[in-house]
Amino acid sequence: MATLSLLLCLFLIVIAFSLAESQSYVGVNYGQVADNLPAPAATVKLLQSTTIAKVRIYGADPDIIKALANTGIGIVIGTANDEIPKLASDPNYATQWINANVVPYYPSSNITLIIVGNEIMTSGNQGLIAQLMPAMGNIQTALSSASLNGKIKVSTVHSMAVLTQSDPPSSGLFNEGFQDTMKQLLSFLKDNKSPFTINPYPFFAYKNDPTPETLAFCVFQPNSGRVDSGNGKLYTNMFDAQVDAVHSALSRMGFQDVEIVVAETGWPSRGDDNEVGPSVENAKAYNGNLVGHLKSLVGTPLMPGKSVDTYIFALYDEDLKQGQGSERAFGLYNTNLTMVYDVGLAKNQVPTTPVAPPPKTATDWCVPKSGVSEDQLQANLDYACSHGIDCGPIQPGGACFEPNTVASHAAYAMNLYYQTVGRNPWNCNFSQTATLTSTNPSYNGCVYPGGS
Ligand SMILES: *[C@@H]1O[C@H](CO)[C@@H](O)[C@H](O)[C@H]1NC(C)=O
Numbered sequence: 400m401a402t403l404s405l406l407l408c409l410f411l412i413v414i415a416f417s418l419a420e421s422q423s424y425v426g427v428n429y430g431q432v433a434d435n436l437p438a439p440a441a442t443v444k445l446l447q448s449t450t451i452a453k454v455r456i457y458g459a460d461p462d463i464i465k466a467l468a469n470t471g472i473g474i475v476i477g478t479a480n481d482e483i484p485k486l487a488s489d490p491n492y493a494t495q496w497i498n499a500n501v502v503p504y505y506p507s508s509n510i511t512l513i514i515v516g517n518e519i520m521t522s523g524n525q526g527l528i529a530q531l532m533p534a535m536g537n538i539q540t541a542l543s544s545a546s547l548n549g550k551i552k553v554s555t556v557h558s559m560a561v562l563t564q565s566d567p568p569s570s571g572l573f574n575e576g577f578q579d580t581m582k583q584l585l586s587f588l589k590d591n592k593s594p595f596t597i598n599p600y601p602f603f604a605y606k607n608d609p610t611p612e613t614l615a616f617c618v619f620q621p622n623s624g625r626v627d628s629g630n631g632k633l634y635t636n637m638f639d640a641q642v643d644a645v646h647s648a649l650s651r652m653g654f655q656d657v658e659i660v661v662a663e664t665g666w667p668s669r670g671d672d673n674e675v676g677p678s679v680e681n682a683k684a685y686n687g688n689l690v691g692h693l694k695s696l697v698g699t700p701l702m703p704g705k706s707v708d709t710y711i712f713a714l715y716d717e718d719l720k721q722g723q724g725s726e727r728a729f730g731l732y733n734t735n736l737t738m739v740y741d742v743g744l745a746k747n748q749v750p751t752t753p754v755a756p757p758p759k760t761a762t763d764w765c766v767p768k769s770g771v772s773e774d775q776l777q778a779n780l781d782y783a784c785s786h787g788i789d790c791g792p793i794q795p796g797g798a799c800f801e802p803n804t805v806a807s808h809a810a811y812a813m814n815l816y817y818q819t820v821g822r823n824p825w826n827c828n829f830s831q832t833a834t835l836t837s838t839n840p841s842y843n844g845c846v847y848p849g850g851s
């Protein structure tokens with residue numbers, strides 16, 4: 400009996416540990432540019448009904464910080480951009496800031512990170528850029544004076560525009576114009592074991608290239624993948640590609656050990672009529688698959704086996720935001736505390752949206768029947784590649800170029816066409832020269848999308 404309880408106990412500890420371990424990567428941005436948000440206490444209750452482990456607020460609203468006390472939820476707070484000149488020039492102002500916004504609440508409110516400035520580096524404001532490091536330095540010093548250094552980290556958030564190059568991911572490179580400040584920043588982050596924080600938005604990548612194949616790549620749905628021509632790694636989603644581009648840029652400057660944190664990423668559920676991409680379906684696919692991806696601990700091709708801490712944008716729609724309709728529709732929850740759509744964050748819930756490959760296990764791929772003539776295969780190849788699919792992988796240098804035969808290229812293209820246009824039996828016809836198979840035709844390095 401004793402042994403049994405001990406075993407049960409161990410079992411529960413293992414379960415609890417693995418749940419905690421797998422759920423700690425998902426955070427959410429609690430933006431407040433709205434006039435209809437629930438009270439902080441109601442929001443905290445909502446958060447506690449989910450597996451969301453951390454929240455980021457854009458300022459240091461004391462009501463929110465207090466409401467989060469004794470919940471264990473990690474809290475990221477921020478200074479306003481227009482406080483940077485004073486923080487940079489006046490160490491006393493930085494001390495006052497910490498004494499007013501952190502000291503009274505910590506540790507019962509689990510403040511973990513202070514963001515000094517949002518997307519300053521790409522703001523074009525040279526004065527502000529020059530003041531960024533002095534401001535961060537003064538905040539760090541003020542934390543040390545309060546004996547909070549090491550417990551609370553200091554960083555600044557970047558847009559993806561700090562990279563001049565991000566495709567393929569291995570070519571990731573910071574804009575030359577920022578490299579002096581960037582070098583100082585990275586040394587600061589390394590010395591203080593603080594994260595490099597960035598806002599990747601596959602949503603905008605899709606807006607720039609609104610094809611079905613790119614959509615699938617951006618929302619973690621089955622797609623042909625993209626092979627990084629620099630290192631041969633296969634990418635099956637844009638999130639990993641963008642995060643790895645940042646990793647490559649950090650490596651290029653010798654700071655590959657600085658942790659990357661995704662401060663914002665998300666997808667809007669509505670938009671203006673002229674916007675491509677916003678929809679409940681796409682938002683649910685992106686955010687739901689992202690949550691599944693983070694929980695799976697697969698990591699990225701360059702950083703496998705560990706998830707990147709990621710704050711989804713956003714908790715609620717923000718009705719007072721400027722800009723296109725989509726700007727006001729990134730929320731996961733309605734202001735009456737119901738879900739806009741389900742992304743599998745409720746406590747004790749298995750992700751509702753299946754995680755996209757890899758690896759695939761079942762069921763169908765579309766391939767040529769045996770005995771089809773080379774002319775017919777060439778016709779099928781031409782047809783598929785001229786109907787909106789990405790035939791890059793069967794071009795020279797692509798992962799599926801070898802073997803360089805019409806039969807092999809046609810098989811790849813026919814399957815991709817089938818997977819892309821709808822996966823109906825009639826999409827695998829090609830004048831009755833194609834057939835469905837449950838045998839995955841993928842071979843070393845060449846992935847045939849399909850299977851679920
Ligand atoms: C504070 O939040 C961080 C990040 O979620 C977490 O790792 C840590 O365990 C939390 N601390 C406490 C005391 O709950």
Ligand SMILES: *[C@@H]1O[C@H](CO)[C@@H](O)[C@H](O)[C@H]1NC(C)=O
Pocket residue numbers: 733734735736737
């Ligand atoms: C909550 O708000 C959403 C969006 O406005 C609405 O569709 C839904 O019916 C509301 N639910 C309840 C229970 O009020």
Ligand SMILES: *[C@@H]1O[C@H](CO)[C@@H](O)[C@H](O)[C@H]1NC(C)=O
Pocket residue numbers: 824825828830831
């Ligand atoms: C394939 O197309 C032919 C006509 O070209 C048609 O007779 C046949 O039913 C189609 N097969 C499927 C599975 O749709």
